[in-house]
Amino acid sequence: MLKKRVIAVLVVSNNIVVQSKGFNKYLPVGSPEISAEAFNNWGIDELFLIDINASKEKRLINLDLVKKVASKCLVPLTVSGGIKNIQEIGQLFKVGADKVCVNNSIKNNQNILFEGKKKFGRQCMVASIDSLNIDNNFKVFDYFSGKVTKKCVFDTAIKYEEAGAGEIFINDVSRDGSYKGYDIKLANLLCKKVSIPIISCGGAGKPEHIVNILKKSNVSGAAAANYFHFYEHSIAVTKAYVNKFIQIRQDTALLYSKMPIDNNGRIGRLSDYELEEYLYEKMKVEVI
Amino acid sequence: MKLVIVDYGVGNILSIENAVKRLGVSSVEVSREKKVLSEANGLILPGVGAFSTCTDKLKKNGLSEILTNLVIFKKKPILGICVGMQLMANSSKEGGEFKGLGWIPGKVLRINAKKNLPVPHVGWNEIRVTKPHEVFKKIVIGSHFYFDHSYHYSCNTKFVTATCKYGETLNVAINYKNIFGVQFHPEKSDLAGLRLIRGYLNWIKAC
Incomplete structure (x- = not known):
């Protein structure tokens, strides 16, 4: 069975991972390389690396940075930031990207999706849409100008699929950094409109939110940025919690499946009896 | 032991190199x-992108004949990954009808999207080993591998070593003598992927 994905997003500004809130406030978190390495060790299913300034500064994401992050990455890496043509997509693949994600360069003209599909295949072209919920009308938000447009999110998604997108990354601006949970209604409406995989992003604040979006909608993945950065083994703990409700991939060496975890993602204490058992358990080190 | 990744201008070669280096090769x-x-001693044939782009580039670099000679006549072990595996078929229907290398009889067809399943088939899927092989020796039962494809290899079951379920049953690993192909990306499949690559390296030694 195909498992739904838990995806971590590294939002990068000036080559530093930042915490983003409502698309306008940013706090520094740390080095992208170290985040990528930790997330890999903690069992993430996929990584997104997004440079939020690249398009505005009319340049491509730093190739050296992509190369460094890719070298730490044993899971798929999707790269986004300032991509304008298929030559640049080729450059990104050369430095270790597995997929690319485009947003600003397709808002008026989807040619890059069409050409990318022809040259690299649909499966490595991800189209990203920033959505803003205005009284249950989902409109495309243009982060470039910081304004909401008149375009309908669903029509835009259909257009992107027709042009050659292999996945849609839907980012809910109204919930970005809010820790309120994902917009399940948006996800469900979108899944009905397109036949390619959807990744939901924006609003994750606790493991329960990820369970809700994965269980109550047909999205293929739940992405989160801020939420994963601030505690040790965040991904392993989150995935162990989520796995109790919906089966996801649990292949990491860090197994929290036997631990009591509450819906805020806090680990409880094992009983004295169980702790004693662990005391004498010999762990075998695997050499691959 | 010397491992060579075939470079024909497509594919994310760096990630394969990174994974192999992690294993200390x-x-x-x-x-x-x-x-x-x-x-x-052994080859890896990567592949990302459209089938026809890949075959064009192989031909342009004169690699079709070189590789066929090495693999079919000199019996050099080779691991095809994703489109690298699909290239081994007789033909592919991706974006038309294109000829492949024809090493393992088969056709590359589009995934039949039943039950509203999205295509491409993207994500982590469990594989079922149908025929034990040295390459799978280190794999734990129930391991997940990363897939990202819209087309699959349709061939006689005697060549199939592993399958996965996505609406229909897809052939995800094939083998014939010194040729091995996997539809998923072992270089992007975390520890399970490393175990598979280690299996391939051990198989090369045994070949």
């Missing part, structure tokens, strides 16, 4: 030179 080269390829 010091002698790994990326090349399209006939001499380097023929000196290798």
